[in-house]
Amino acid sequence: MIDQPKILIIDDEPLMRISITDAMIAEGYEAKGVESGREGIDCISKGKYDVIITDLKLPEVDGMEIVKASLKYSPKSKVIMITAYGSVDTAVEAMKQGAYDYITKPFSMDELLIVVRRLMEFRELEYENIKLKSEIDIKYAFEGIVSTSDKMQDVLEKVKVIADTASTVLITGESGTGKELIANAIHHNSSRKDNPFIKVSCAALPETLLEAELFGYEKGAFTGALKQKKGRFELAHTGTLFLDEIGEISPAIQVKLLRALQERRFERLGGTETLSVDVRIICATQRDLKTEVKRGIFREDLYYRLNVVPVHIPPLRERKEDILIIANSFAMKFSAQNNKPIQGISDKARELLVNYPFPGNVRELEHAIERAVILGNSREIQPSDLSDDILAFYNKDFKASMKVSYSEPLPEAIEHFEKEYIAKAIEEAHGNKTRAAERLGISRKTLWEKCKNHGLEKQQK
Template identity: 45%
Template structure:
C-alpha cells in the first residue's frame, strides 16, 4: 500500500513542526505527538502508514513505542530519528521491526528520499503477495498450440493490439483459454514488466468485489482493520484482467464505467481520488448483447470494454488442434510427474479427436493429467478414457467416424474388451469403466437387442 498518513513522534516542538512541514508539502496527511502515550492513543484511534519516531523521549522511550506499534499493526512502517550517540540503539531497534533510521539533523531531501523508498517497498510487498497467491499460474504459457485458421488470426490480432491501450473483450465458452489470451496481450505489450493482475468477478460478492477492485480505508466496514490496496492500484501501469465481467452488479458496473472513462476512483470509505493508468482486458462466457437486452448489463459499459473484440472458438470447432494439445500436455505432465509415457496409440488419439470436449482445453488438460498420473504402462490406452466414452453426447457426433467406426461402436468395443479382461465379471468391468453395474447391463441389453435386430434383417434379406 502507498503512504498516505504519517505520524510524527518527537518531544521537540521545532523538530516536529519542521518534519511535519516537509511531509505535508509532499502531499501526505500528518498527525503529531509529543510523547509515547499521546502517539499510541492517536495511532490506535486513527492508524497510519508511516511513523517517524524519535528514539529519546521522556517517559516512554522510542524502543517501547516501537514494540507497541508493531504489536498493534505489524505492517506499519517505522523510521527512527536518532543522533550519533544512539545509532547502536537504532540498529538494535531495526532488528525488532523498524524499517530505517535517519540521523538528526536531517534535510527535507533526506525525508523525501526515505518516503520514496518506503513507497516503493510497500508497492513491491503488495505485488509479491499477489503473485504468491497466484503462484500456480503459468505466466509464460502462450496459446500457441494451434493450426486452426481462426486461432492463427487471433494470434496475429494479439500482436497488433498489444502495444495499444485499448480495452479488449475476450468472449468464448468456459475453458477455451480466455485468460491465456489476456496474458499474451500483456506479455506482448510494452507493459510486460509491469503487473498483470487478475480478479474473478464471479467468485466474490458485490461488497467484496468492490473492495478488491478499488480497495478500502481502515474502518470502512466491519472487519476492515487496516487500509487495503485494490486491484486497480496494484495494476497501475500494467494490465488488469476482469474475469467473467458479466457477473458484476449494476452498482459495480457504474463505478467501473467511471474508472474506464476518467481513470480515477476512490477507495471504499475514502475521499481521496486516486489516478491510475491501467489496460483493461475483460472476459466472459456469456453473450453480453443478450445480457444488455435483459437489462442485466450496461450498454455504455459494454462499448467501453468491447473496443477490441476477440472470440475464442470452442475446441470442437478446431479439432485439428487436439493432437497438438494432447501431445503438449502429455509431455508436460510426464515431466512434472517423472513418469515415462512415450506414446498414445492411434485408436485413442482418434477417439480424443472425436470427443466433443464440453469443458474445452481446460477439460482436455485435466483429462491428460489424470491419465498420466494413473498410467501404469509406457503408453496411454483407450480404456483410460472410458469415462469420456461412456458419457459422450453421441447425438452431436452422428456424422463423426474413425477407421469406419462410429463413436457408439468404439464404446461398444471398449465395453466388450473390458469384459474380456475381467473374464465376464460385470461388476469388475463396471468399476474399470467407472459406471454403475446397472448402466453396464442396460448397454449390453441394448447391444444384444441391436444384434438380434440385425440378425433378423439379414435373415429376411437372405430369404428374399
C-alpha cells in the same frame, strides 16, 4: 512471403468507385469496390484488407463508422478517408478516430496512388519487423498457447497486433478455451510487461467484497476494515488489470466500473481522495454480453467501453485440428512432471479424442491427459485411460438414449436435446448444481437459467 496487398474501396458514386478500383488493380493490388458502408463493414468483418479507401459521406453508414469497424474487426487495416473540398475539420476528426490518412476531393488518381504506395511500403516494413520479432521473442511469449488451426492462428495474429496498444480488450469464449492464457499473452507482449498484471475474478466475490477488492478501502470504511487497503485498480497502475468473468458483476458495480473506466479515476471505499491510475484493461467472459445487454442485465454503455477490441476464442470442437497437438503437448508435460515416460497416444485413443466434443474445452482435455498419464500402464495412452465422459460418448446406451425421430423441426429437437443433456448431467452429479455446471462447461448461473427455462428446477439442490 508477404501476400498480395488487398484494398477495399467504399464509395456510393459508381464512377469514383470503379475508377479507383481499376487504378488499384492496375497497380498490382487485389481490389474490391462496394457501394455502401454496410457492405463495407461486412467485408471488413470477414476479410483482411491492408488498406480501406472510403468516402466520408455515405448514405446510412458513413466513413467514421468504417473507421470504427476497421479498428474493431481489423485493427491492422489502414483507412484512407476521402473528404469533400474544404472539410478539413472532419478530416482531422477522422484521423483522431483512427483513420490513417485522408485525401480531399477533387484529387488525381496519382495523388491517391502516392498515399497508397507509401502505406504499402510501411506495411512491408511492419512485416519485416514482425518477422524479426517473431523469431526472437514471440516464440517464447506464445509458447504456452499450442495451436495449429486457422481459427486460433487468426486469434493469435490479432493478439500480436493489439498487444502493444492501450486498447481495452474483451476476450470471449466458453469455459476452458484459454481466455486467461490469452490475457496473459497480451500483457506479456505489451510494453507494460515488466509492470504489474493484476487479476480480479469478478464471479468469485460477493458485491461488497468485489467493490473493496477493485477500489480498495480506507481504515474504518466498514466493520473489519482495520487498516487502509489498496484496490486492484491501484495495484495495476502502469500495468494491466484483468477483469475475469466480467459478465457476472452486479448492476451497482457496473456503474462504478463504468466511471472508473471512463475517467480512470475513483475513490477508495470510505475515502474522499480521488485517485487516478494508468491501467490497461483486459476483460473476459463466457457470456454473450450483447444478449445480456438486450436482456437488460448488462449496461449497454459499459459493454461498449469494454468491447473496444473483441477477441473471441472458438470452442475446441470448432477447431478439432488443435485437439491432438494440444493433447500431445500435455502428454509430454505430464509425462515429465510425473516422471512417467510416455511415447504418445494410441491411434484408437486419438480417434476418441478427435471425435469428442469437449464441452469443457482445453481444460477438459488437459485433465483427461493428466489423468491418462498418471493412471495409464502402457507406453501409449489407451482409450481405457481416458475419462468416463469421453468413453461414455461412445457408449451405445448413451446414443440410444437420444431419441431421434425427425418428427420435429431442428430448433425444437435442439431444445429437447439440451433439456435431456442437462437433466442427465444433473442426475449424474446427484443433483449437485455446481458439479453439473462444471461438467456442462457452463456457469452455475447459466445452468440455473436453463433449468428454469426447461422447467427442470425441481431436480436441483
